[in-house]
Amino acid sequence: MTARIGVITFPGSLDDGDARRAIRLAGAEPVALWHGSHDLEGVDALVLPGGFSYGDYLRAGAIAAHAPIMAEVKDAAGKGMPVLGICNGFQMLVEAHLLPGGLIRNAHQQFIRRDQRLRVENASTAWTAQFEVGQEITIPLKNADGGYICSAETLAEVEGEGLVAFRYVGVNPNGSLDDIAGLTNPAGNVVGLMPHPEHAVEPGFGPNTPDAMRSGVDGLSFFTSAIASLAHAAA
Numbered sequence: 084m085t086a087r088i089g090v091i092t093f094p095g096s097l098d099d100g101d102a103r104r105a106i107r108l109a110g111a112e113p114v115a116l117w118h119g120s121h122d123l124e125g126v127d128a129l130v131l132p133g134g135f136s137y138g139d140y141l142r143a144g145a146i147a148a149h150a151p152i153m154a155e156v157k158d159a160a161g162k163g164m165p166v167l168g169i170c171n172g173f174q175m176l177v178e179a180h181l182l183p184g185g186l187i188r189n190a191h192q193q194f195i196r197r198d199q200r201l202r203v204e205n206a207s208t209a210w211t212a213q214f215e216v217g218q219e220i221t222i223p224l225k226n227a228d229g230g231y232i233c234s235a236e237t238l239a240e241v242e243g244e245g246l247v248a249f250r251y252v253g254v255n256p257n258g259s260l261d262d263i264a265g266l267t268n269p270a271g272n273v274v275g276l277m278p279h280p281e282h283a284v285e286p287g288f289g290p291n292t293p294d295a296m297r298s299g300v301d302g303l304s305f306f307t308s309a310i311a312s313l314a315h316a317a318a
């Protein structure tokens with residue numbers, strides 16, 4: 084049975100269509116969901132896509148984290164459903180307290196867009212199981228509010244409990260503490276990151292690699308990992 088993965092559109096979402104395409108390329112059925120609904124339509128996993136969301140001028144993701152559908156997202160996440168937050172979706176996950184800490188304006192106060200190297204720190208989550216710990220991947224990054232912050236106590240917990248999913252390699256593009264690019268919850272079903280894996284899923288449209296221009300497809304493994312984790316759970 085084909086996995087059904089929902090992609091929630093919020094006012095201002097830019098990459099919901101890209102996320103649905105990535106899901107389709109990975110072999111699952113994408114399901115478009117609306118922020119104002121309370122119906123997850125029976126999906127097996129969820130993606131909160133990147134772009135922007137209404138109320139970002141107050142604090143990125145702060146208002147969207149209270150959208151009607153987020154009550155269902157929190158409930159589903161608590162029951163173990165795989166949930167991926169990308170860029171603005173990551174901001175929503177921390178604002179909804181599904182992941183610890185917060186995200187603020189980039190340290191240099193500028194929007195940044197680049198192909199970003201990441202190191203996989205946790206390969207035991209629903210979204211990273213097809214990577215290896217220490218593996219370096221290249222994922223496009225585009226944000227203005229990607230600086231990860233938290234208290235010293237929370238940072239000690241995040242590091243000590245292995246909740247860092249990804250770190251920036253080569254350059255820290257936004258001033259994130261400990262070069263943190265992405266996090267997981269302790270259960271491993273909720274993952275958030277600032278870079279955009281949905282933009283690295285198809286040859287000809289991804290980051291440049293030593294093999295060829297625009298040939299990078301490291302992002303595809305996020306979605307195939309989730310599909311495989313769902314299949315394993317159903318077996």
